[in-house]
Amino acid sequence: MGGGHMPIGRRERAKQDKRERIMAAARELFAEHGVDRVTTQQVARGADVAIGTLYLYASTKAELLIMVQNEKFAAAVDSGLAAANATTGQGALEPVIALIRPVVQYVREHLENGRTYLRELVFGDPAEPCRQAGLTLAGRVEDGITGLLTRNEGIGAVEAATLARVITAIIHISTTATAFVHRSDEAVFADIREQIHATLAPHIRAA
Template sequence: MTYQTVAEGTPDRGRTPALAEGLRERKKRDKAERIFEVATRLFAEHGYSHVTTQQIADVAGVGTGTLFRYVGSKAELLVKVMNERLRLGTEQGIGLARQGAPPTDAILAMLAPLGTESLTHPENTIVYQRETLFGSGPHSDLAAQRVSQVEDAIRTVLELHTRGSGSRAPDLSDVAHVIYATVYMDLVRVGVGRASVADLPERIRHSISFLVENLVPDPG
């Protein structure tokens, strides 16, 4: 397989210290962004196990030593990619809820990045969840924080849905946790081959819909 290489640029010469420092920082940010963008694309196209850090470095136009100055491992890079995708999904889900979308649709949009990865490359989701649960180091802490943020966002969707309800609602934080945990198990079952990939979208929709209908009061 042939990968296109991006040039790294030339050294800074003949510049004032402040200007040279600013240029170096900008180049560092540019390299970090290239690495992230390339990793996002290659993981999506080929799956975690079929992508190497050497391939990512080659396409991004950096050396492997440079790549490892920005990330400690391939798993850490995948966590960064998935964290960003979940952040975008969370924003989309809350936006839909604020526009009046049913909570099931809003939560599905929020968790779509995990569902999409499970449909195309289940191993990406499995590695991400493994790092979240059993990994160590800052990247695993960030993954755990992202899961907490997703659960908080699900709670926000449920709060928007129940606003004005006269019924006594359960603790929506607990409901949000149950929803995420249930969807997580749906994803894991597919990832380990215990459930059909083809059935996953309907399975997730059913799980979310069932829990919302039975645990969250109808505002109407």
Template structure:
């Protein structure tokens, strides 16, 4: 049994090793030059694979960007959850979740905006796009859970508020008005919207 399963294990390891090289190459080139200035051939050469092999893992640069950024966004969300657990106030806790995501998005502004475009308008059958949307859903879930803990919102209200906050965050990051905006400016804009949105709840008034 062990002998029969070994080739499958090797194949899977080889596939994962190639994917890791592709992602490392794409991550480095995208960070240095921006996604628009990098070709798939350059990525293949840096990953030391053939262009045909690259297309087995991703058909376009947009898909490659999703693969690379999904990993970064997922780590940013994990960090945000940890930071939020240390905050007692609703606004501060929600900002703790969103701030690492904003920082991830603005690490390379053109890449961040392209990522959002691919996430919203890319191929709906593409696995990396589905993963990106799942990260958005997990972000909303984290915000909703945090609002329940810090602002005492009931389930439906917390989920609805979390979706609005998530939408506000992504609009702020994607807006053409914020092309030159840095991390702090984007976070301040999101913070203002969160305070307005949560003011009725945190002040004891009607939502």
């Protein structure tokens, strides 16, 4: 008998097809109208599935949003890590900025959806599978920043991890706070850059 993967059964193919249709409908509706103006019934109609079927894949609209946004967040994290790893000999600040730039751009691509997504990750049930996946992605950002900071001889692993947590808090507040909603992307990013520079400056000088 030949090797390779076992073929997917008809039932599993049907489940995958329904999930893909639900994701596609949710992605389109959230992008066009924003999460607050979309109902799960609308998503079910767009996916051509019964509302009860939709709830088998996501029990709330928040979970639907997280499922959709996790895909975009993952792509932003991958892009940021690749950009950061390509920066060498530029001190501590520039690699961190390279890592977080795609993440900030992703959150602000659709402000309502991005802000709601981050709030749901932080304040929602961490045991829910979609949130677990999103929190894992957030952990990749924090771990990536930690790794970049430990390239500096004067910054130890424990200190780098603490600084990474501070930096991720800066990103979260700057991209979700209502006071910053009407600022341009570049203004928000410039402010984030200044805050990170101020956070790292004493440690860079010590290094």
